[in-house]
C-alpha cells in the first residue's frame with residue numbers, strides 16, 4: 396500500500412560524547428522515509444528545502460526508493476537547520492539551534508499522483524502545516540499517524556491540539572506525553588491524550604522501550620540493550636518510519652499487527668543509533684532486520 400510522508404528535511408549538526416558532526420542530512424521526514432523504505436517501496440515525500448541543499452542528498456533519497464516529486468526547492472532560501480547536544484547518558488539532549496528558514500513559510504502542496512495514498516505519516520513539523528496537508532487530501536487515508544515534539548507544545552499548543560484531534564495514532568515521548576496531558580502517570584496521560592482524538596497512542600521511552608495504548612489495551616516493547624550507542628538523533632523518526640512502513644506493507648491496522656509494527660520500528664531505531672546521523676540506515680539488509688527483530692522476540696518472550 397502506498398505511503399505519504401510529510402515532515403522536515405534538514406541540515407543537522409550533532410554533538411554526542413563520542414564526536415561531533417558538521418551540517419549533515421537530517422530531518423524527521425528523512426529518517427522516516429529511509430526507515431519505511433525497508434518495508435514499502437511506495438513512499439511519497441512532501442517537504443521543502445532551500446537552494447543550499449545538496450543535490451546528492453536528494454539523489455540519496457531517490458536511490459532509497461523515495462518519490463521526491465513533492466519535495467519543493469526554494470532556490471533563494473535556506474534549508475531548515477537543527478543542532479543538538481547530547482548529555483553523557485545519551486538519554487537527554489539540549490537543542491542548541493532551531494532555524495526554521497524554509498519551514499517558516501512551508502505550504503505543503505500535494506502532487507495529484509499522491510492523492511490516493513492509503514497511509515499518511517505526519518512527521519515532526521508545525522501542526523498547522525500537518526493539518527493543512529490532511530485537509531488537502533481528497534480522500535482520507537486508511538490510517539493517519541502523527542509525530543510531534545515539545546518545541547510545538549511550547550509555541551503552538553492550540554494548533555497542536557486541533558491537529559491531534561484529526562489523527563488515528565499519535566507518537567510522542569514520555570516527557571511530551573506528560574507536558575501535553577499535565578499528568579505524571581503515563582497511564583493517566585494516555586487516557587487524557589486519547590480523549591483528545593487519537594484512538595491509538597504510542598509513548599516512546601528512549602532506551603526503556605515504547606508503550607502502545609488503544610482503548611483499555613496496553614502493549615510494551617523493550618528497546619534492545621546495545622553495547623554501542625553513538626547518536627540517538629532520529630531514533631524516534633526511524634521508529635515511526637518502521638512502524639508505519641510495516642503497517643502499510645502488511646495493510647493490517649489491527650492492534651495485534653500494531654504490536655508487531657512497534658517491534659519492527661524499535662528494531663530499525665536500534666540500528667539507527669549505532670552510527671552518526673542516517674549512516675546506518677542506508678545499507679541494512681533484510682537479514683540484519685530479521686536478526687534484530689528475533690533479538691527482540693528472545694528478549695521479551697517467556698513461558699509461565
Ligand code: AMP
Nearest residue numbers: 403405421422477519628629630631632
Ligand atoms: P528525533 O531525534 O527523533 O527527535 O528527531 C531528530 C530530527 O528532528 C532531526 O533530524 C531534526 O532535523 C528534526 N527536528 C528537530 N526539531 C524540529 C522541529 N522543530 N520541526 C521539525 N523537525 C525537527
